[in-house]
Amino acid sequence: MAKIVIDAELCKHCGRCVQVCPEVLFFQPEKGTVPEVRYGECLACGHCVVLCPSEAICHEDFLPGSIHPVHPEMQPSAEQVLELLRTRRSVREFRNQPVSKEAIAKILEGARFAPSAHNSESTQFVVVQDRATIAQIVQLTVDYLRKLIQQLRNPITRRILRWMAGKELEGAIANLHNLAKVVATYDNGTDTVLYQTPTLILFHADRKVGFAGVNANLAVQNAALMVEVLGLGCFYTGFVVAVCDRDNRIAKLVNLPEDHKIYGGLAVGYPKFNYRNWIERKPARIQWVEAAEKTS
Ligand SMILES: Cc1cc2nc3c(=O)[nH]c(=O)nc-3n(C[C@H](O)[C@H](O)[C@H](O)COP(=O)(O)O)c2cc1C
Incomplete structure (x- = not known):
């Protein structure tokens, strides 16, 4: 205590x-x-x-120096926050320009303030800026997808995998054509896993911590919003994260501790293009649960 x-x-x-x-x-x-x-x-x-x-x-955990004043005048308005949320886009086309360590530090400064279950602050970060390591991560991802596609196309291994993984695999089965497209595109010389990103941030945590994955992905979203306001762009590296869920070779490559797992990832760089407009989304689908009106 x-x-x-x-x-x-x-x-x-x-x-x-x-x-x-x-x-x-x-x-x-x-x-x-x-x-x-x-x-x-x-x-x-x-x-x-x-x-x-x-x-x-x-x-004892908050000694002088760790307590800071709140500046209400610096808080963005609801309209400013909405503008940021509406105009944020996934960016996959990057300029050939490195992202500075100062910019990464700001992004992760935002990420570390994400809420975490039981205030565990479980999320840690790996920042990969070495092109050769990024290329290896793409290769490992594609290798895994290639194996998975073969297994899912074979009725016997597909049945075994389904039996082992249950509903978890349904997404991959429904998405098989997309997985195959990523592999075929890679074989033709184009990377649609990380799109030649100059920086990959992996969000990881000790897998024993409760809600470690949720905590990590809340940190991802904080980071993504910081990316946006810094004039950078990013996209969620879903293929890499999905592969890390089942295969520990990427975790080993970036020297994660044995009991840590990668739960989220962002590819970050300077956007080649700027979006001029934002588009509408589905309206919020809301079910209100309210107290029934009393009838006397
Ligand atoms: C869990 C998750 C996984 C994703 N995986 C990928 C991915 O592997 N590659 C990619 O280019 N975009 C990926 N995205 C980005 C989505 O495609 C994108 O958010 C969606 O198309 C909406 O576009 P927007 O982010 O520009 O609003 C992922 C997003 C999420 C939330």
Whole structure:
């Protein structure tokens, strides 16, 4: 349990910390006493620290220097956020220009602030900028897809794989023609796995951590939005991620720890083209669940 100390002189007994964290903090029944650090497990989320109006809470994980003021005037408006979300596009055509380490650092600075289950902050990053390694990752992906296509086209191995993987394989079966297209295009000299990206960011985590995959993919989306505002472009490297789900050769190539798995990936570079317009999407399909109106 993290050490939390509440300064009795600074505490104004407003109760905000107890409301935001009833699992750990507890108001003692006698009025005028500071909340007690009682039970439960502190996630080190820092809510109590940043909410306290009198800075009375000292938490060993958030020492001075790790607490920063919020600047409401810097928050984008809803319209600005919507503009960003509507105009973000997958970019697959990149200029032959490297992405600087400073830009990558900003992208990952955004990524590391994504929420994570139990505040595990489980996601880690591998940044591949070596063209030869990127080419090897494409090769390993295509090799795996080629093998999978052969197995799925053979009725016996297809049945065995279906029995072993169950519903998970249905997507690959339905998508077989697309997988075959990627392999055939590669054989003809064009890479439609990573599209000659100058940078590949892989999002990985210890597979034992709960929700590790969800955490990683939330970090991917934070990163993708940072990419956009930096004037860069990216696309989600689905083929690479899908192969990493079943085959550990890419993880080995980039020296991941044994128990880590790659859950997400972004190919990042400077876009060759700029989109002038954005297009409509399906309207949000919403089912409202509301209390039934009382009829008397
Ligand atoms: C899980 C996932 C996997 C994806 N895999 C690929 C991929 O392997 N290659 C690719 O070029 N785009 C991939 N994409 C990008 C989608 O094709 C793209 O998001 C979609 O066509 C919508 O276009 P937009 O991103 O420009 O809005 C993937 C996206 C997601 C969310």
